[in-house]
Amino acid sequence: MAVLHFDENSFESEVMKSDVPVVVDFWATWCGPCQMIAPVIEQLEADSAGKYKVGKVDIDKQGELAARYGVMSIPTIVLFENGEPKKKAVGFQTMDQLKATLGI
Known part of the structure; x- marks a missing residue:
C-alpha cells in the first residue's frame, strides 16, 4: 500500500x-x-x-483541515485513534524519534 493523500472529502472515511x-x-x-x-x-x-494507515494532507490545498487540528508549524504528524488526535510530532524527526513520539 502507498502513502494515502487525504482531502476534505476522504478525511472522514479514511x-x-x-x-x-x-x-x-x-x-x-x-x-x-x-x-x-x-x-x-x-x-x-x-x-x-496493516497495524496503521499513513497519509498526507497538503495544507495549501486543505487549509481547513489543518486549522481544524491546530496545525501551526509544518511538518506536523498526528496519530489519530478512533477518530481522535492522540499524539503529535512537529518538525523533522528521524524514524526512531517519530515512532517513539507517536508510540507506534
Whole structure:
C-alpha cells in the first residue's frame, strides 16, 4: 500500500472512521523539512504491516483541515485513534524519534 493523500472529502472515511490508527502528515510542497521527512513517512508506511494507515494532507490545498487540528508549524504528524488526535510530532524527526513520539 502507498502513502494515502487525504482531502476534505476522504478525511472522514479514511481517518475519522478508520478501524486502525492513522498517521497523518500535514505538509506543504514548499516546506524544506517536509521534503526531508517525506522518505521517513514513506518508510513508516512500508513498516506499518496493516497495524496503521499513513497519509498526507497538503495544507495549501486543505487549509481547513489543518486549522481544524491546530496545525501551526509544518511538518506536523498526528496519530489519530478512533477518530481522535492522540499524539503529535512537529518538525523533522528521524524514524526512531517519530515512532517513539507517536508510540507506534
